[in-house]
Amino acid sequence: MLNNSGKKYLIRNEQFNKKSSLVLEKIREDLEKLNQKMEVILEIQKTGNQKTIPSLPDASLDVMTLLSMPDHLRKTAMTICRCGRATAEEIAEQTTRARAVESAYLNQLVIMGYLKKERRGRKAYFYIDRETKGE
Amino acid sequence: MNNIIAVHSYKGGTGKTLLSVNLAATFAKQGKKVCIFDLDFRAPSLFSVLKAENTEVWFNDYLNSTGSDINKVLVDLSSRISGEGKLFASLANPATEAIRDMSAKDRKWEMRALGRLLSLRETLLKEQKFDYLLFDTSPGLQYSSINAIVTADLVVVATTSDRSDVDGTKRMLTELYNLFEKKTGLVLNKVIDPSANAKKAEISNRIKATYQVPMLGLVPCFCEILRAEGNLIFVQDKPDHPFTKILAEMARKIDANEVN
Numbered sequence: 315m316l317n318n319s320g321k322k323y324l325i326r327n328e329q330f331n332k333k334s335s336l337v338l339e340k341i342r343e344d345l346e347k348l349n350q351k352m353e354v355i356l357e358i359q360k361t362g363n364q365k366t367i368p369s370l371p372d373a374s375l376d377v378m379t380l381l382s383m384p385d386h387l388r389k390t391a392m393t394i395c396r397c398g399r400a401t402a403e404e405i406a407e408q409t410t411r412a413r414a415v416e417s418a419y420l421n422q423l424v425i426m427g428y429l430k431k432e433r434r435g436r437k438a439y440f441y442i443d444r445e446t447k448g449e
Numbered sequence: 450m451n452n453i454i455a456v457h458s459y460k461g462g463t464g465k466t467l468l469s470v471n472l473a474a475t476f477a478k479q480g481k482k483v484c485i486f487d488l489d490f491r492a493p494s495l496f497s498v499l500k501a502e503n504t505e506v507w508f509n510d511y512l513n514s515t516g517s518d519i520n521k522v523l524v525d526l527s528s529r530i531s532g533e534g535k536l537f538a539s540l541a542n543p544a545t546e547a548i549r550d551m552s553a554k555d556r557k558w559e560m561r562a563l564g565r566l567l568s569l570r571e572t573l574l575k576e577q578k579f580d581y582l583l584f585d586t587s588p589g590l591q592y593s594s595i596n597a598i599v600t601a602d603l604v605v606v607a608t609t610s611d612r613s614d615v616d617g618t619k620r621m622l623t624e625l626y627n628l629f630e631k632k633t634g635l636v637l638n639k640v641i642d643p644s645a646n647a648k649k650a651e652i653s654n655r656i657k658a659t660y661q662v663p664m665l666g667l668v669p670c671f672c673e674i675l676r677a678e679g680n681l682i683f684v685q686d687k688p689d690h691p692f693t694k695i696l697a698e699m700a701r702k703i704d705a706n707e708v709n
Contacts, residue, residue, distance in 0.1 A: 376560040377595040381628060392629065395567065395599065444564040445515055 373427030399441040455601035459617030463607040464638040469585040477534035481580040484537040489587040490551035493541035507542035634665030
């Protein structure tokens with residue numbers, strides 16, 4: 315049996331846990347926002363222009379290209395090959411890496427010209443444009 | 450799950466076609482719905498092994514055109530197999546012109562071909578309830594073979610004890626299959642006189658030490674196979690032969706996901 319002070323201690327402890335998980339959630343959100351900003355900065359640095367992020371029109375994501383990629387990008391590229399079309403979150407589920415990490419890799423692959431990106435509302439979809447490239 | 454299997458090797462003549470045809474036939478004999486594909490566009494042989502010389506539709510056609518229907522290039526060979534299973538094949542066009550055309554394809558074509566191979570998972574496995582798709586590939590680092598490897602769940606690697614084959618296979622394990630994070634099952638073919646169990650165990654240990662991967666199967670050198678001159682679907686026509694039993698054990702391992 316707990317006395318009154320014991321109960322109070324438990325309630326306080328519970329409140330503290332709730333608060334700390336809220337704080338952690340806030341930190342996570344802020345980090346994601348920061349990461350997204352970093353991605354934009356990186357893209358701007360590379361292209362010098364915020365509006366046009368050019369992709370190399372001739373880059374094709376064929377198997378020899380996949381073979382020559384660094385391991386971390388190959389994993390992402392292979393997963394999108396299998397999925398066809400996916401968000402960073404869906405890719406992250408498959409690779410068991412963080413969403414923000416996959417988002418950065420996917421954007422890198424877009425800049426390299428291997429993937430296309432399409433925004434639908436708040437979501438960004440990544441895909442390989444196999445059929446329309448250079449007949 | 451090992452529903453899509455690529456049979457590959459470093460060198461030619463290691464027994465890829467023999468293994469893939471008989472593995473497909475073994476699955477079909479067990480009542481499974483199976484399709485075997487000839488991805489050796491440079492030296493097509495399945496049309497001949499499966500005696501489907503009258504074929505007029507080819508797997509090349511499926512890879513070549515956008516929106517083409519895979520069902521139009523499947524040949525039904527179920528009547529060749531006993532039991533309730535289904536065996537289909539999609540063959541590579543052996544015409545010299547077709548071989549020339551396939552060897553002149555560029556990277557973009559190969560990228561699209563990969564897309565079409567990957568879509569077989571949806572059309573054949575999910576929609577048409579095939580149990581197994583087997584790709585018989587071209588040896589070494591060829592576009593069509595790597596496309597098949599990337600698409601596959603399991604790569605069955607055929608190898609022999611020949612020195613040049615051992616070194617090349619070792620390299621492919623680390624520099625090809627591993628990079629694509631593929632499950633591999635090694636089949637040592639043309640083993641001379643492995644009849645004693647002690648010798649089998651010794652070979653198996655040696656293989657594990659050399660390749661760092663477990664063995665899926667060990668196939669002795671059978672004169673009967675050479676004598677058949679490619680005229681038989683061996684596991685169908687010789688149900689009591691040791692080769693048939695070895696293939697049945699490989700199929701069991703693959704089915705039970707006991708590879709790696």
